[in-house]
Amino acid sequence: MTAHERLVGVVGTGTMGQGIAQVALVAGHPVRLYDAVPGRAKSAAEAIAARLGRLVEKGRMSADERAAAVGRLAPAQTLDELADAALVVEAVLERLDVKQALLRDLEAVVADDCLLATNTSSLSVTAIGGAMRLPGRFVGLHFFNPAPLMPLVEVVSGSATDVTAATRAYETARAWGKTPVACADTPGFLVNRIARPFYAEAFAVYEDQGAEPATIDAVLRESGGFRMGAFELTDLIGQDVNEAVTRSVWEGFFQDVKFRPSLAQRRLVEAGRTGRKSGQGWYAYGEGEERPEPRTEAPADQPAYVVAEGDLGPAREVLALIREAGIEVREEDEDNGTRLVLPGGGQLALADGQTSIEYRDVVYFDLALDYRKATRIALAAARDANQRTVQEAVGLFQALGKDVSVIGDVPGMIVARTVARIIDLAHDAVAKGVATEEDVDTAMRLGVNYPLGPIEWSRRLGKNWAYALLDDLHLRDPSGRYAPSLALYRHSYAPDKREGSA
Numbered sequence: 001m002t003a004h005e006r007l008v009g010v011v012g013t014g015t016m017g018q019g020i021a022q023v024a025l026v027a028g029h030p031v032r033l034y035d036a037v038p039g040r041a042k043s044a045a046e047a048i049a050a051r052l053g054r055l056v057e058k059g060r061m062s063a064d065e066r067a068a069a070v071g072r073l074a075p076a077q078t079l080d081e082l083a084d085a086a087l088v089v090e091a092v093l094e095r096l097d098v099k100q101a102l103l104r105d106l107e108a109v110v111a112d113d114c115l116l117a118t119n120t121s122s123l124s125v126t127a128i129g130g131a132m133r134l135p136g137r138f139v140g141l142h143f144f145n146p147a148p149l150m151p152l153v154e155v156v157s158g159s160a161t162d163v164t165a166a167t168r169a170y171e172t173a174r175a176w177g178k179t180p181v182a183c184a185d186t187p188g189f190l191v192n193r194i195a196r197p198f199y200a201e202a203f204a205v206y207e208d209q210g211a212e213p214a215t216i217d218a219v220l221r222e223s224g225g226f227r228m229g230a231f232e233l234t235d236l237i238g239q240d241v242n243e244a245v246t247r248s249v250w251e252g253f254f255q256d257v258k259f260r261p262s263l264a265q266r267r268l269v270e271a272g273r274t275g276r277k278s279g280q281g282w283y284a285y286g287e288g289e290e291r292p293e294p295r296t297e298a299p300a301d302q303p304a305y306v307v308a309e310g311d312l313g314p315a316r317e318v319l320a321l322i323r324e325a326g327i328e329v330r331e332e333d334e335d336n337g338t339r340l341v342l343p344g345g346g347q348l349a350l351a352d353g354q355t356s357i358e359y360r361d362v363v364y365f366d367l368a369l370d371y372r373k374a375t376r377i378a379l380a381a382a383r384d385a386n387q388r389t390v391q392e393a394v395g396l397f398q399a400l401g402k403d404v405s406v407i408g409d410v411p412g413m414i415v416a417r418t419v420a421r422i423i424d425l426a427h428d429a430v431a432k433g434v435a436t437e438e439d440v441d442t443a444m445r446l447g448v449n450y451p452l453g454p455i456e457w458s459r460r461l462g463k464n465w466a467y468a469l470l471d472d473l474h475l476r477d478p479s480g481r482y483a484p485s486l487a488l489y490r491h492s493y494a495p496d497k498r499e500g501s502a
């Protein structure tokens with residue numbers, strides 16, 4: 001059967017239902033829409049037709065293609081009209097009882113070989129399908145909003161899902177022009193699980209008085225290479241929506257401290273400061289409001305030289321940049337790993353999960369995705385730090401063409417701890433069979449636009465970089481929040497295969 005003959009049913013025609021219907025329609029399927037609220041399926045069909053009209057105006061679709069697509073789209077008055085569907089995707093209210101009842105009703109209508117799918121973002125696929133007669137043909141097809149634009153689809157297999165059903169769903173998503181990833185039915189699936197620390201660590205740095213939102217956002221963007229900072233992104237998503245995802249993953253993992261929600265975000269939600277949509281979130285969005293500037297240091301003198309006691313590990317590019325800036329690098333034989341000594345005798349060290357206050361005279365600098373491209377570097381110094389060391393460190397990075405933000409003495413800084421925790425959750429998910437390394441990386445690049453997949457990032461940073469940093473953080477915050485997973489331990493300390501085969 002060609003796509004043209006295979007009827008797709010979409011139940012629940014709100015934001016996601018409309019988006020999914022549009023995707024199926026453009027891929028060539030006839031599509032029938034059903035919604036519990038009378039008239040809503042019809043207005044959804046009109047909204048989709050209007051959206052396709054805008055694609056024609058933008059030259060992304062021909063008028064003939066649009067006419068044919070609109071001709072294949074029809075609202076249904078009752079669920080019975082989906083009887084001939086080869087696939088039904090539900091995108092109704094996010095409530096287990098509502099979805100379970102709908103699936104039972106659908107099974108009474110469609111043929112036994114009809115593939116049934118849910119677009120749930122936070123419920124268990126296994127639980128939704130629990131009351132079905134044939135749960136083997138039920139699968140999660142998790143599209144992201146806006147479905148026509150977002151390339152990623154998580155294909156979620158519940159405990160009862162047949163391999164053939166998962167494969168059909170996977171191939172369908174691919175035929176619809178999407179990039180599917182296969183994953184198991186665990187809280188948050190892939191993206192919503194592994195992305196939690198991106199928000200949580202930014203909020204924690206703020207709560208620990210490390211820096212204010214505008215500075216943390218600027219560091220995540222300009223140093224970390226993330227498209228948006230956590231504060232501006234959650235203002236866009238909606239603090240209520242973002243917090244609800246965090247809470248559902250946290251509850252799903254039996255309130256594991258690694259997923260604990262943020263008190264500061266809770267207060268925003270309680271106050272109705274949900275972000276752009278309410279005119280106020282972490283930032284204000286009223287008429288004439290301007291985004292606060294990140295904290296940026298005034299120009300400081302560059303040091304005449306630095307002493308390198310090692311190759312700086314994942315920050316080794318900094319040494320090349322210092323030389324290119326015409327600053328002498330004196331190399332010492334003593335290998336002190338990731339530290340530089342400044343002319344005043346103070347040290348500059350890559351963020352490693354320790355605090356500046358533990359040492360007599362150390363300033364930390366944050367991890368960057370790419371030190372050459374980074375336009376800002378964060379430095380952390382204890383409150384009573386030696387000001388000469390701070391100023392030499394500021395002057396050094398300014399000489400490399402970077403803006404510099406001096407933040408509070410938070411261990412693991414901003415980018416480093418965020419990336420380390422994301423890497424940990426990624427390895428943990430792979431070790432638990434949730435998805436392959438490749439699919440984890442694809443999901444994070446396409447689902448939340450990360451500049452690198454976390455597994456690839458961990459490869460570039462070195463085998464035990466994330467483990468060592470989290471281990472240090474865990475020592476300083478023994479709540480368990482930073483405890484590295486067994487999976488990360490294994491990954492970091494397993495002998496190299498080539499060595500082992502000797």
Ligand SMILES: NC(=O)c1ccc[n+]([C@@H]2O[C@H](COP(=O)([O-])OP(=O)(O)OC[C@H]3O[C@@H](n4cnc5c(N)ncnc54)[C@H](O)[C@@H]3O)[C@@H](O)[C@H]2O)c1
Pocket residue numbers: 011012013014015016017034035036037040090091092093094095098102119120121122142143144145
């Ligand atoms: N909005 C997102 O960003 C997003 C992203 C991914 C997944 N999801 C998931 O997609 C689903 C829908 O979300 P949404 O944002 O489109 O919601 P929405 O509120 O925009 O739309 C839900 C629609 O379902 C209809 N509905 C409710 N109960 C029904 C029933 N029993 N039978 C038929 N129709 C029913 C409602 O009338 C409404 O039109 C949820 O499961 C949600 O978790 C949402």
